[in-house]
Amino acid sequence: MLTNFVIPDLLPAAPELFILAMACVILIVDLFVKSKARTLTFALTQLTLVGCAAITYMTSTGEITYTFSNMFVDDLMADLLKLFLDLTVIVVLFYARGYIAERVSMAKGEFYVLVLLATLGMMVMISANHLLTLYLGLEMMSLSVYAMVALNRDSTQATEAAMKYFVLGALASGLLLYGISMVYGATGTLEITQVAQALAQGAVNKTILVFGLVFLVAGIAFKLGVVPFHMWIPDVYHGAPTPVTLFIASAPKLAAFAMVIRLLVNGLFFLAPDWQQMLMILAVLSMAIGNLAAIAQTNIKRMLAYSAISHMGFMLLGMVSGVVGGDARFALNAYSSSMFYMVAYVITSVAGFGMILLLARAGFEADSLDDFKGLNKRSPWFASMMMVVMLSMAGIPFFVGFFAKFAVLQAVVAAGYMWLAIAAVLFSLIGAFYYLRVVKLMYFDAPLDETPIAAGFDTKLLLSANGLAVALLGLFPQTLMYLCAVALVRSL
């Protein structure tokens, strides 16, 4: 039998293999690292990510390549998302390092290994062409993240958050798996491209398929964190240590976007009219509840959690505008606007949570809104960076958030959902309140705490660059928009 075994083409999966090998190496190396700061572990992790990005870039052909018996796909969208992912994780680790080194219970090598494994899971999700590959990647990511949330074992808050995340995540996985089984039942295949083919040929039991679709959408919605599958988000964002929150709030969003594309667009495009309407309901609910609930928060991590819910709702608006009355002309445009929105959101939110880490120090979390009072007096530069982040999230020109919203709204209007565009703008308007409140606190209130900012130079530099990127991408959004559009054109 072994004679039949053909070694699959490993090149398309080279970044994943590299990251896996390095994660094992780092796990062993870390045993011999004595220093509290774990400098070697940190450096190796960063090198791994840089190497992974480099391999991704170098092996990128721009063609759609399948391997592992068509279970794994490498296309331009996957490459682009992986590059963004690696970059995000690198930045996240730089921000997180100081915080982790200061806290004994977290200052272990596990954090870095878990980050690598979670990244590996996300990369597998991004490249999945098989429902089980997708599921595998998802679980790999989720299990690593559950552990990361609980990393600070002494904190009851963190443990509680991890517990909730784990149980609810398991439930969501179950829903997703159930949906996968129904799709399998209806089409007889688990390969995403073949699912699409089977649907195109017809002769599929629509009832079972739509049932399965509901469960798939529920699974996706949980990962994105949109209403009503959002309940874990505020508790986990709030309870997790801030570096972990930063991680959860950024990188997995890119993977979740890939999941939407792989499952719904690559696989079930035939059912677009159905899932578009489902997503529309979720999107409107998310924008409404996310923005309204964020106003009532006093903890900035919780506020950003609700803001994340509303942003994911907004992102979905692009996904619902693809197919209008059987006409898919605008689909690519709409999906690339969503992708742009997602990337822009990740860049902005990394900077936002990065600011919390910047202000935090040993024994002080800086996660209350009051901790931002009078920031302008303590550091005018970082106050202005935070202002840029907040204004971008509120969608004020000329920051990247504005163009992201603009692109999505353009897609929505092109699809003829005028009421949806108006609703989205109204909810964004409500949302502007709590973003601007942060600006007001920073600039017009007296500081509660005059301690100078103690973060390391690398964090300060990177955070400044991050803030400037939010501003500059707002002035020059074309390149990023173009990249997103090309990636999708070449991949779908």
Added chain:
Amino acid sequence: MDMKSLYLLVPLAPLAGAIVAGLFCRVIPRWLAHTATILGVAVAFITSIVIFQDVLAGNSFNGTVYQWLASGEYKFEVGFLIDKLTVTMMLVVTSVSLMVHLYTIGYMQEDPGYNRFFSYISLFTFSMLMLVMSNNFMQLFFGWEAVGLVSYLLIGFWYTRPTAIFANMKAFLVNRVGDFGFILGIGLVLAHFGSLDYATVFAKAPELANKTINIWGSADWSLMTVACICLFIGAMGKSAQVPLHVWLPDSMEGPTPISALIHAATMVTAGIFMVARMSPLFELSDTALSFVLVIGATTALFMGFLGIIQNDIKRVVAYSTLSQLGYMTVALGASAYSVAIFHLMTHAFFKALLFLGAGSVIIGMHHDQDMRNMGGLRKYMPITWITSLIGSLALIGTPFFAGFYSKDSIIEAVALSNIAGAKYAYFAVMAGVFITAFYSFRMYFLVFHGEERFGKAHHDHHGDHEDEEPADDHHHGLAPGQKPHESPWVVTVPLIALAIPSVIIGYIAIEPMLFGDYFKGVIHVNEEAHPVMEALHHHFHGAVAMALHAVTTPVFWLAFSGVALSWFFYMKRPDIPAAIKARFSGIYTLLDNKYYFDKFNEVVFAGGARLLGRGLWKGGDVALIDGLLVNGSARLVGAIASVVRFFQSGYIYHYAFTMIIGVFVLLTLWFNRA
């Protein structure tokens, strides 16, 4: 370096200077601020000369440099249109700006805001260049607003003075009115032409010449007329035409160098430039042209009257600027666009000269601006004296001087024009010649000749506007017994440098600019309907002949008698003006109150706005917005938040239950459908 990078260099060099001087204004020493900005403007000036030569060689450019955003079929771009009109403006702007930059070193010497000032004027130069170099309405509007912004900042440069703050607020508000019209005009263009690009719009203009639109009711309005008048309202705000002129005299609150640069030579002429640029549109509407003509003529004459009674040296020059802007507008209305640009150019030089001369006098007088405290300065400030005399001679249109060629051409153009209102305009510009000569030489005699009235013990007669003594300590005037002195070289060199073009530029430029094909293909005139330029050409037999012939025309004698009368009144019999003032106190009061425009605006518009504001505040804000919307929405948000909080209970089974319900609802909805 290819031409495109040169084009970019022109606006970017002053911008770089402005950034250096502006962002680091608290840190860098003074020499660095002025070196950086002067270097930037000098580079722009030299580059402009290179571009000028390239354009003269027959090259032009129209293209996009950067696309800002595209929305559907509309594109918003930054682009340059480099042709002879642009390059003329570029030369005027950069050369005057360079002179003003130099001059500022001397004028602002004692001021604590030295670096800030340099940053502003360089930023202004950048904005103005972007405005004139634009190839589309969008960038034009941005430049338009940017120069307005810098003008606002500079009028209020001495921001501790209440009068300066009042003046810049006034400039800001009045310009809002103009800009409202302007943006309506641009909106109309975008709506009906589907593009903001000049070339596209102008190419499409003839087919839309007879298009009518409905504004209200069922009356048909010609699209061209409405659009052109809207655009012109923008020009009226920026170029201070009646009734939107009220901000310009008050803008003299700013430091003198910017009065020269912004409020005389360049920014206020943006409106004139814009209309000339839009000539293909304006040519299609006689109504709009008549409107332009009448407004311009009114400004030219009635603002001149006000110059007669001013005592503040800068205000005299300011009213003369208003009047001259009126002349340019008249030329536009008469379809003599090239003449307007010609006068714009000569005026930029001699009016900048007059302003800087006035500034030099003010330095010599230790920042006393009241002409009643001057007199006999000729002895003490010889360079200022001679250059100011040249400037005044150019202004009143003495043959062979720059102003003569441009102003005489305007008057002739009006005489030849046949559109409605031309008769009135002809009368206004003719009378204006006399008035201009009278107030210019009144100022000249009061300042440089006659009895030495400075150094008197007290100064309770400062300028009209300075009755409340400003907080600034260097506005003190000369102490008793102190004599004025000539200004340093950084002040006098620009004066001399500006005096030269004030004398010769008209002589050199009239033939190519007005009658050659310099503006061919740039300015569009409908020769059949408005044959003014052709007729003018017919009368023209060379620059020298024109000057010699002038002596036989009434224009010359009107100017001459203006000078003679002012000499008689202010040198010979100073008691006569006082007697006239007493006898005709009614007219004097009318003029002194500037035809009550300010009063009217304050009572009707400002008062009305306050009344409306109060109504909105009490009724709208307190009752509706605060009461219902703010408190109401706060209550609503509170209610929703408490509901969300109720569900966000912290119990896993609540969360799981919500998820299950979500799936259940979706299933039910889609089960019914499937």
